[in-house]
Amino acid sequence: MIRELLNPTQNANNLAKIGKTASGCCPGTAETECTYTVLIPTANAVNNIIFKDTAGNNKTVTFSPAVTGQAAVVKAISDALKANGFDDDGDGIPGIQARTLAANTEYSINGEVVVVSMLHNTSTTVNAGTARCVKRGLCRVAVSTFTGGASTAFTINGISSPLTSITPGTTTAAQVLTKIDTALTAGLGANKYGSIGVTDNTTSYDLVFYVPVNTVLVLGGVTLTLDRCGEAFTVA
DSSP: OEEEBSSTTSOTTOSOOOBHHHHTOSTTOOOOOEEEEEEEETTSOEEEEEEEOTTSOEEEEEEEEEEOSHHHHHHHHHHHHHTTTEEEOOSSSOSEEEEEETTEEEEEEEESOOEEEEEETTTEEEEOOOOBOEEEEEEEEEEEEEOOEEEEOEEETTEEOOEEEEOTTTSOHHHHHHHHHHHHHHHHOTTOSOOEEEEEOSSOEEEEEEEETTOOEEETTEEOOEEEEEEEEEOO
């Protein structure tokens, strides 16, 4: 988890670092733990990141040269935060995560730092998504080669919310994502689940989404498996 450091101006390479919140030094100033996500085409070079510094002001860190590829971008983000009073304490949710969604990479920054945006391709600014600040136990659900159809039965904890009008090659990944989002909202409540990813394979879709522990999902008559359970953040 990314933490604001008690001494934000210390050398980034110091071995012992104390988080401001964990120190108990400053009642009423504890930072809120949240997840911020930014979606960027994997092939594009990333030029900068903007986040709130320890004084609450926008801080722009430019990557020179620009960085490409998940590992390089994650390192650049980490270095930018370390140089400005933040660090990953290695406890709980990883501070920075990256996952592939079709031709894009979703970067998640988790902890006590507010992420504003990232810039790629020199001129394209991508604002961070809605802050997710409610910690829950979530599990991953992965569905491969989903082909949809006129109507596919989908129940969430016994609540029916069919996925309708999905045609591979015609229905976009974004449209499928919206349909899943609508169904999960009906079954679990608005924003009470994690991120959703849809990969369009032209003839089918691969689905990945995160739901609370013990959620019962049945898609097309098949009970879906929940795995990789752990702590994560949701909007509500």
